[in-house]
Amino acid sequence: MTRITKLALSIAVLTSVMLPSAARAADIEGTVIIKRRLTKRRVTAPVGAYQRGVNVELPSGPGGDFLAFERARVVVYLEGEFPSHPATATLEQKDRQFVTDTLVVPVGSTVSFPNRDPIFHNVFSLSKPKTFDLGNYPKDHTRTVSFSKPGIVFVNCHLHPNMAAAIVVSPNQWSVKADASGHFVLTGVPPGNYTIVAWHRAAGFFRQRVRVAQDQASTVEFTIPLDENGDPKVVAQR
Amino acid sequence: MRFATRTFLFSFVPFVLLLLASFWAMQKLVEHTVRDSLRSSLRQTHASVARVRSNSELQNSRFLKILGENATLKAGLQLLLAAPKSLEARRTVDDQLREICEKLSFDFLLVSDPDGSPLAGVMRVGEQLVGMDIARIRPPQRGFLSVGERAYQVVSTPIDQGDENIGILSVGAPFDFSEFTTPAVLTRHGKVLKSSIPGIAPEEVEAALKNCKDQAECEMRLRGETYISLPMNSIYFGEGYVLRSLQSIDAATGPVQGILRNVFGIAGFGALLATALISVLSAQSIVRPIAGVVAHLRESERTGLLPEFKADPARIQEIRDLTESFNRAASAIREARESLYRAYVEFVGSLASALDARDRYTAGHSRRVSELSCAIARALQVKPKELDDIRIGALLHDIGKIGIADEVLQKPGKLNNEEFALIQQHPTIGRRILEGVHGFQDYLPIVELHHENWNGSGYPLGLHCEATPLGARIVHVADAYDAMTSDRPYRRGMSHEQAIRTLQQYAGTQFDPEIVPVFAKLMAIEAKRMSADATQVHLLPRVVNGNPVPPVPWISDARDI
Numbered sequence: 001m002t003r004i005t006k007l008a009l010s011i012a013v014l015t016s017v018m019l020p021s022a023a024r025a026a027d028i029e030g031t032v033i034i035k036r037r038l039t040k041r042r043v044t045a046p047v048g049a050y051q052r053g054v055n056v057e058l059p060s061g062p063g064g065d066f067l068a069f070e071r072a073r074v075v076v077y078l079e080g081e082f083p084s085h086p087a088t089a090t091l092e093q094k095d096r097q098f099v100t101d102t103l104v105v106p107v108g109s110t111v112s113f114p115n116r117d118p119i120f121h122n123v124f125s126l127s128k129p130k131t132f133d134l135g136n137y138p139k140d141h142t143r144t145v146s147f148s149k150p151g152i153v154f155v156n157c158h159l160h161p162n163m164a165a166a167i168v169v170s171p172n173q174w175s176v177k178a179d180a181s182g183h184f185v186l187t188g189v190p191p192g193n194y195t196i197v198a199w200h201r202a203a204g205f206f207r208q209r210v211r212v213a214q215d216q217a218s219t220v221e222f223t224i225p226l227d228e229n230g231d232p233k234v235v236a237q238r
Numbered sequence: 239m240r241f242a243t244r245t246f247l248f249s250f251v252p253f254v255l256l257l258l259a260s261f262w263a264m265q266k267l268v269e270h271t272v273r274d275s276l277r278s279s280l281r282q283t284h285a286s287v288a289r290v291r292s293n294s295e296l297q298n299s300r301f302l303k304i305l306g307e308n309a310t311l312k313a314g315l316q317l318l319l320a321a322p323k324s325l326e327a328r329r330t331v332d333d334q335l336r337e338i339c340e341k342l343s344f345d346f347l348l349v350s351d352p353d354g355s356p357l358a359g360v361m362r363v364g365e366q367l368v369g370m371d372i373a374r375i376r377p378p379q380r381g382f383l384s385v386g387e388r389a390y391q392v393v394s395t396p397i398d399q400g401d402e403n404i405g406i407l408s409v410g411a412p413f414d415f416s417e418f419t420t421p422a423v424l425t426r427h428g429k430v431l432k433s434s435i436p437g438i439a440p441e442e443v444e445a446a447l448k449n450c451k452d453q454a455e456c457e458m459r460l461r462g463e464t465y466i467s468l469p470m471n472s473i474y475f476g477e478g479y480v481l482r483s484l485q486s487i488d489a490a491t492g493p494v495q496g497i498l499r500n501v502f503g504i505a506g507f508g509a510l511l512a513t514a515l516i517s518v519l520s521a522q523s524i525v526r527p528i529a530g531v532v533a534h535l536r537e538s539e540r541t542g543l544l545p546e547f548k549a550d551p552a553r554i555q556e557i558r559d560l561t562e563s564f565n566r567a568a569s570a571i572r573e574a575r576e577s578l579y580r581a582y583v584e585f586v587g588s589l590a591s592a593l594d595a596r597d598r599y600t601a602g603h604s605r606r607v608s609e610l611s612c613a614i615a616r617a618l619q620v621k622p623k624e625l626d627d628i629r630i631g632a633l634l635h636d637i638g639k640i641g642i643a644d645e646v647l648q649k650p651g652k653l654n655n656e657e658f659a660l661i662q663q664h665p666t667i668g669r670r671i672l673e674g675v676h677g678f679q680d681y682l683p684i685v686e687l688h689h690e691n692w693n694g695s696g697y698p699l700g701l702h703c704e705a706t707p708l709g710a711r712i713v714h715v716a717d718a719y720d721a722m723t724s725d726r727p728y729r730r731g732m733s734h735e736q737a738i739r740t741l742q743q744y745a746g747t748q749f750d751p752e753i754v755p756v757f758a759k760l761m762a763i764e765a766k767r768m769s770a771d772a773t774q775v776h777l778l779p780r781v782v783n784g785n786p787v788p789p790v791p792w793i794s795d796a797r798d799i
Binding site for chain 2: 096118119120122136138139158159160161162
């Protein structure tokens with residue numbers, strides 16, 4: 001596909017979707033419900049802790065409320081290629097961690113990876129949507145990467161195998177992270193039928209059909225991983 | 239030294255010495271045995287420690303190889319090798335090491351470049367991981383490494399990237415003595431790095447170890463206790479490092495010694511007591527028969543007599559031989575003495591006979607006086623020695639008459655004053671004659687004083703009463719009697735009764751008033767006995783010419799005396 005045809009296609013899509021919405025766009029509000037732990041936390045304490053006879057308490061979850069931790073790591077976006085508004089985002093390396101570990105950007109955005117630690121870091125990814133290796137660089141140096149394909153890009157550091165982050169490159173501008181209570185809002189969605197996707201690093205993809213009416217907020221509820229009935233339409237996949 | 243003491247010492251002292259020697263030998267033996275067992279227990283400890291170590295080292299080396307294949311560490315190392323001056327690169331590796339340490343619980347982790355010079359390292363101090371001052375560290379391939387005051391046991395493994403060696407990873411564990419069941423000391427070039435002797439400062443241990451050669455077993459003294467110290471040679475710890483394990487000999491021998499001491503204390507004391515008792519008894523049993531002999535000899539020395547042993551003082555061969563030979567010797571001596579005495583008496587008798595033979599009238603006078611005197615002395619119950627003196631003294635009483643001329647002595651008529659004075663000198667002359675003869679001293683009083691009167695009217699000294707010795711008084715009475723009853727050229731001898739009467743008349747003036755009655759009684763018994771047996775030799779005067787001697791005042795003629 002040439003660049004021109006791609007452009008023409010995108011314009012065509014944009015007009016068909018954007019025009020009505022420009023008149024009466026509406027929000028999609030929703031809640032993510034997570035009832036149990038999804039991320040498999042470290043189940044063992046460091047070896048040293050045992051040898052030193054320390055009374056080991058395994059972490060029950062970050063900040064005590066592990067469900068909030070899980071909810072804050074759910075990304076919600078709409079499927080389908082619509083005109084995007086590329087943005088610039090930052091993924092810092094600080095205290096031997098990527099901050100934040102879950103980043104969502106619309107396709108075409110540029111992400112910079114500044115090193116805030118007094119040691120070298122290295123940023124690389126082997127994910128399909130974008131493969132890169134920024135090499136080792138010291139403090140206050142930064143490198144940037146732009147993501148032109150939607151998908152999920154996992155980022156790691158050669159020097160620190162514990163460092164990991166996921167960048168969700170959404171196919172359009174309607175993408176958001178849920179807040180700690182699981183609440184999310186996708187604003188200004190033109191009326192129509194959509195597939196809304198929720199993604200969690202450990203639990204995978206959850207899809208729902210959603211109809212957006214004029215001037216009327218739609219409500220979506222995700223139960224992750226699955227509710228007891230087991231909705232056949234929702235397929236979890238990584 | 240007394241025989242008893244000697245016997246006692248000869249039986250007691252050797253036993254005591256034997257006892258002491260056996261105690262000493264036993265103690266040495268125990269000490270030797272304990273020392274051997276300590277040594278072997280130390281060796282066993284070493285062997286088991288070596289076994290544990292070699293096992294764990296094998297596991298560690300496998301584990302370490304896996305660690306050496308750590309990709310991130312390799313990435314960090316490459317980063318550091320690419321930018322050796324970069325502080326951040328060093329810090330990155332340092333940080334990686336820290337993380338490994340934290341996760342895998344190492345206490346000491348160090349990476350070096352392929353030449354072995356350290357690049358970065360962390361070690362645990364307390365609960366904290368701190369960076370190492372790598373400039374002064376040179377990690378060994380395998381062995382001890384002392385960093386500051388800590389001693390680590392270090393194992394190293396290469397980090398390879400493909401065919402290229404990019405560095406060396408060293409992992410260390412702080413050395414402790416947990417595998418040792420005994421106290422142990424780790425030294426390097428004689429300096430104590432670590433010691434597990436409770437309560438004793440390393441400096442003290444260092445001073446005590448000064449005499450020990452590096453790789454040799456030795457004994458050392460610590461706080462008054464003796465330790466045996468054995469270096470562990472089965473594992474090489476690196477240049478200059480010696481690991482010694484210790485065992486207190488005193489602590490090990492102490493209980494045994496204590497038991498020994500008790501046993502020897504009680505048994506030894508009992509044995510000593512028994513020995514002392516036995517020694518005393520044996521000494522006594524040996525000495526008692528000899529003591530009997532000695533007492534007998536001492537008695538015979540005191541009396542001057544040599545009595546024979548009556549019965550065996552003991553049923554011991556030697557003592558019996560001794561007493562028998564003593565008896566033989568004593569009897570021989572006694573016989574010799576008796577024959578000598580007999581010869582002596584015979585000699586004195588023949589001297590008296592010679593004197594008496596000068597005049598037929600006085601023939602037998604000395605012998606008769608001697609016999610009469612002896613009879614009186616016996617009646618008076620004098621002692622045997624005195625009796626002997628009286629017998630001989632009486633035999634010799636007139637010896638002084640040798641020095642008086644025959645004309646005076648045998649003058650038929652009356653003596654004038656001058657002649658009488660001459661006669662009166664005979665006791666003094668007799669004394670002077672006998673004075674020079676050895677052994678005649680005892681007879682001198684009789685010879686000199688047999689003319690002293692009870693009332694002091696006698697001669698030569700005019701002694702009174704009992705100032706005159708008893709022997710002389712007895713001889714005085716016997717002499718007078720014999721003189722009165724003997725014939726003289728100028729008169730006939732008195733009858734027995736007359737003579738007795740005369741004696742009784744002068745008792746208390748001339749004669750001892752106690753002796754005269756005794757003599758009279760004695761003669762009366764003799765007369766009765768004579769009439770019963772006429773053939774017997776008797777003391778009464780012979781009847782001259784069949785007629786009794788007419789009474790003449792005997793004192794009238796001094797020559798009779």
